[in-house]
Amino acid sequence: MRAFFRIAFVLSAIWLLAHPSASQAHAIIVSSSPAAGATVSGDTVAIRLHFNSRIDHARSKLTLLAPNGASRVLTPASDAPADELNADAKLLPAGAWHLRWQVLSVDGHITRGDIPFTVR
Ligand SMILES: [Cu+2]
Incomplete structure (x- = not known):
């Protein structure tokens, strides 16, 4: 039984070494x-979207969903800071909009989200 615990301890230590800050x-x-x-x-x-880590600008996406359901793909600024995804949208009609974002972080994981906002 003691050997079992020793093996379990070694395996968990190896896992932690292999996945530094895996959750962050x-x-x-x-x-x-x-x-x-x-x-x-x-x-x-x-x-201006600010993230907790560096992102891959070329493989990240911004899409605006208009009040009538139409979508507008935005080109992210290539000169943005490493942890930001930025773009300028012009002449948006009034109503309820959604900003859909999808980013690839430097660890290879994709995250996405949806930000609702209103244009007056
Ligand atoms: Cu990750």
Whole structure:
């Protein structure tokens, strides 16, 4: 029985070494502009998503869903900081919008989310 515990301990130590900060590695959103539930002017909406880790800009996506259900794919700014996904959207009609984001973090994991906001 003592040998069993020793093997279990060694295996769990190996697992921890192989997965450093496994739970913190995914890109989690820290703050966003617009914030969820915010009301903004539709002339120019500066989209700024800040994550807790570096992301792969080229393999991350931003899509706007219009009040009528149409979708608009945004091109993320390539010169954004390593932990931000940014884009500018112009001339958005008034109504209820959704910002869908999908990011690939440098650890290879994909996370996604949906930020509802209103254009006045
Ligand atoms: Cu991850």
